[in-house]
Amino acid sequence: MSEQVETSSPRIWVFIEQEDGQPHPVSWELLGAAQRLANDLPGSVVEGVLLGHNVAGVAPQAFQYGAKRVYLIDDPILEFYRTMPYGMGISKLITKYKPEIFLFGATTLGRDLAGMIATHMRTGLTADCTELAIDPKQKILAATRPTFGGNLMATILCRQHRPQMATVRPRVLPMPDPIPDATGEIIREALDMNESDIPLRRLRLIPSEAKVNIEYADVIVAGGRGLGGPHGFKLLGELADALGGVVGASRPAVDAGWMDYEHQVGQTGKTVRPKLYIAAGISGAVQHTVGMSGTDFILAINSDPRAPIFQMANASIVGDLYEVIPELIKQVKGMRNGH
Amino acid sequence: MHSVVAIKQVPDTTNVRINPETGTLIRDGVPTIINPYDIHAVEMAVRLKEQFGGTVTVITMGPPKAAEALIECVEQGADRGILISDRRFGAADTLATSYVLAHAIEAIRAEHPVDLLLFGKQAIDGDTGQVGPGVATRLNVPLVSYAIAVESFDPVKRRAVIHRKIEQGVEVVEVSLPLLMTVEKEIAPVKRAPLSNMIKAATYKPEMWSADTPVQFDITQVGIKGSPTIVGKAFTPPPREAGAILSVAEKGLRDAVAQALTMIGQAHVVTVDLHV
Ligand SMILES: Cc1cc2nc3c(=O)[nH]c(=O)nc-3n(C[C@H](O)[C@H](O)[C@H](O)COP(=O)(O)OP(=O)(O)OC[C@H]3O[C@@H](n4cnc5c(N)ncnc54)[C@H](O)[C@@H]3O)c2cc1C
Ligand SMILES: Nc1ncnc2c1ncn2[C@@H]1O[C@H](COP(=O)(O)O)[C@@H](O)[C@H]1O
Numbered sequence: 001m002s003e004q005v006e007t008s009s010p011r012i013w014v015f016i017e018q019e020d021g022q023p024h025p026v027s028w029e030l031l032g033a034a035q036r037l038a039n040d041l042p043g044s045v046v047e048g049v050l051l052g053h054n055v056a057g058v059a060p061q062a063f064q065y066g067a068k069r070v071y072l073i074d075d076p077i078l079e080f081y082r083t084m085p086y087g088m089g090i091s092k093l094i095t096k097y098k099p100e101i102f103l104f105g106a107t108t109l110g111r112d113l114a115g116m117i118a119t120h121m122r123t124g125l126t127a128d129c130t131e132l133a134i135d136p137k138q139k140i141l142a143a144t145r146p147t148f149g150g151n152l153m154a155t156i157l158c159r160q161h162r163p164q165m166a167t168v169r170p171r172v173l174p175m176p177d178p179i180p181d182a183t184g185e186i187i188r189e190a191l192d193m194n195e196s197d198i199p200l201r202r203l204r205l206i207p208s209e210a211k212v213n214i215e216y217a218d219v220i221v222a223g224g225r226g227l228g229g230p231h232g233f234k235l236l237g238e239l240a241d242a243l244g245g246v247v248g249a250s251r252p253a254v255d256a257g258w259m260d261y262e263h264q265v266g267q268t269g270k271t272v273r274p275k276l277y278i279a280a281g282i283s284g285a286v287q288h289t290v291g292m293s294g295t296d297f298i299l300a301i302n303s304d305p306r307a308p309i310f311q312m313a314n315a316s317i318v319g320d321l322y323e324v325i326p327e328l329i330k331q332v333k334g335m336r337n338g339h
Numbered sequence: 340m341h342s343v344v345a346i347k348q349v350p351d352t353t354n355v356r357i358n359p360e361t362g363t364l365i366r367d368g369v370p371t372i373i374n375p376y377d378i379h380a381v382e383m384a385v386r387l388k389e390q391f392g393g394t395v396t397v398i399t400m401g402p403p404k405a406a407e408a409l410i411e412c413v414e415q416g417a418d419r420g421i422l423i424s425d426r427r428f429g430a431a432d433t434l435a436t437s438y439v440l441a442h443a444i445e446a447i448r449a450e451h452p453v454d455l456l457l458f459g460k461q462a463i464d465g466d467t468g469q470v471g472p473g474v475a476t477r478l479n480v481p482l483v484s485y486a487i488a489v490e491s492f493d494p495v496k497r498r499a500v501i502h503r504k505i506e507q508g509v510e511v512v513e514v515s516l517p518l519l520m521t522v523e524k525e526i527a528p529v530k531r532a533p534l535s536n537m538i539k540a541a542t543y544k545p546e547m548w549s550a551d552t553p554v555q556f557d558i559t560q561v562g563i564k565g566s567p568t569i570v571g572k573a574f575t576p577p578p579r580e581a582g583a584i585l586s587v588a589e590k591g592l593r594d595a596v597a598q599a600l601t602m603i604g605q606a607h608v609v610t611v612d613l614h615v
Contacts, residue, residue, distance in 0.1 A: 024506075111468050111484075112485075115468065115471070116472045119469075119473035119476040122567070123567055124566070125434075127468065127469060147466070152573050152574070155571040156569070159569065200481045200483070202512055205510050206508050206510075219609055244609075267466070296606065297602075299603065305584070310584060313582055314602065315585065315599045315602045318585070319586070319592070327593065327596045328596050
């Protein structure tokens with residue numbers, strides 16, 4: 001049934017990550033990036049790869065975000081993510097359709113899966129890219145990623161092996177606008193596996209209690225060691241509430257137990273891309289700023305006029321955050337009340 | 340019960356230098372530590388040994404200096420340390436690294452069957468988290484990544500129940516042995532090593548393996564040759580531009596804050612109307 005798919009044009013594939021039929025938005029960010037790559041790779045086509053059980057309903061969204069086709073493996077074995085059946089299923093697709101480029105979200109699922117597939121296919125995989133481009137001369141993927149704690153950017157190439165694989169963290173790339181009436185073709189493939197072949201099963205899932213999703217917040221009010229203690233986060237929470245945002249934290253604030261790890265921004269925390277990032281009592285170490293440099297507007301508050309964060313902030317207030325934050329709360333609330 | 344732990348020696352500081360020609364790390368003069376996650380992997384193996392008896396083998400691929408990391412693991416309770424070191428292994432990407440480790444583990448398990456393979460969730464220098472999944476794939480053993488707790492482990496019935504941290508929460512999986520786990524720090528807090536370990540470690544000499552002895556590695560699959568990815572170029576990230584500096588001392592609190600809010604309002608970034 002899939003013989004009509006032409007094999008001549010280079011395929012740029014995006015793994016459409018979903019849990020319980022809920023697509024992960026990083027899939028759409030990747031489709032946006034894939035489209036930009038396709039523009040620089042003449043004749044190429046952007047396609048999605050979707051695995052799960054009863055998940056065909058996700059495909060129309062993939063079309064709206066730019067996939068021309070979705071390869072779908074729908075099987076009860078794929079109800080929950082497991083490395084082996086997902087990896088084997090996708091490897092089979094790769095062998096059959098030979099994509100040039102294959103992109104995954106650098107989520108726990110995506111990293112686990114991409115690591116397996118790249119090894120199985122004996123090809124290169126570049127992790128946690130911040131930029132994807134087509135090398136103009138060689139017409140291959142140029143995947144740029146921070147290394148050594150963000151001190152250096154390296155552009156990685158995979159010349160001879162296919163597919164050229166990369167993972168990208170959520171929020172590193174911009175979210176494209178969907179095209180409401182875009183359609184595409186679904187190509188179904190079989191998994192051909194038995195449950196008894198799989199050495200692992202899910203017993204249960206303990207959902208995380210606090211559902212803070214700082215990755216997709218528009219406004220983040222973040223605090224660091226300069227807060228001096230957990231009480232400072234109450235104040236930041238008040239400002240975040242007034243702005244309709246959430247609270248973020250630097251690593252020392254998390255390590256000290258002032259905030260949960262879920263709120264940590266940076267290299268070992270989350271990457272965020274809010275419209276507004278307020279950094280209070282954060283010095284601006286590169287391991288922190290790699291996680292928030294995609295912000296539209298950064299307001300930094302620090303008592304030290306030489307704080308490195310001031311070199312990247314759009315506006316900086318030199319002062320004691322315990323004076324500045326209450327005043328910010330007061331003025332923001334005042335504005336909302338129309339004074 | 341036999342566990343094999345893969346550990347990596349990594350630079351201690353993030354202020355490391357890069358060879359601009361090869362795009363690889365200049366290791367000379369940089370202080371090194373055991374990758375922080377890997378220490379917890381060793382601790383987990385030691386705990387299981389305390390419970391079930393058996394052996395903990397620690398392996399690393401790296402320069403001769405990495406022998407000291409293995410000695411530290413013996414201090415922590417490991418029984419055997421193997422350093423896989425050869426110039427030809429240099430500049431390996433994750434595919435080549437996973438080949439060397441998997442091939443070494445195959446040789447180890449041929450002599451002494453392995454129940455559990457432990458890896459860190461990622462190395463703090465490369466930050467890829469690909470080597471553990473790669474080795475599991477090559478050895479065709481089940482992979483449990485991002486493990487945070489071992490609920491039960493039964494070397495006789497050959498099954499384990501493991502908690503892993505995923506985006507939605509904590510997933511509890513049942514898995515058959517042997518398996519490969521990549522671990523978060525929570526898996527096992529590191530305890531102080533007993534004196535007897537220290538004494539053993541003081542004279543311990545790790546085994547040295549090269550590319551051809553005692554095990555023959557396929558030279559086409561190691562080092563630069565075995566690495567599909569290459570560093571095209573390396574550069575420092577372009578800085579963002581600095582904006583206005585508003586000093587509370589100079590402008591007064593009210594004006595400094597009001598001006599900042601006006602600038603945010605003019606940038607049209609938030610829906611809350613910040614225009615005065
Ligand atoms: C491998 C690695 C990974 C890392 N990952 C991360 C990560 O993911 N996220 C992260 O954040 N860090 C990370 N770090 C740590 C990072 O290097 C910095 O140490 C950290 O970001 C500093 O946090 P901070 O700015 O809160 O603290 P500090 O650097 O101590 O800065 C505190 C600031 O508060 C200011 N201040 C103090 N009192 C006040 C006051 N009353 N009012 C206003 N300002 C005040 C001070 O002037 C200072 O600038 C990592 C480090 C390594 C080595
Ligand atoms: N050279 C190496 N020698 C031994 N183990 C390694 C090596 N490189 C990576 N590992 C293991 O693989 C894990 C993940 O590393 P990485 O995929 O590089 O982030 C580490 O925590 C180690 O357990």
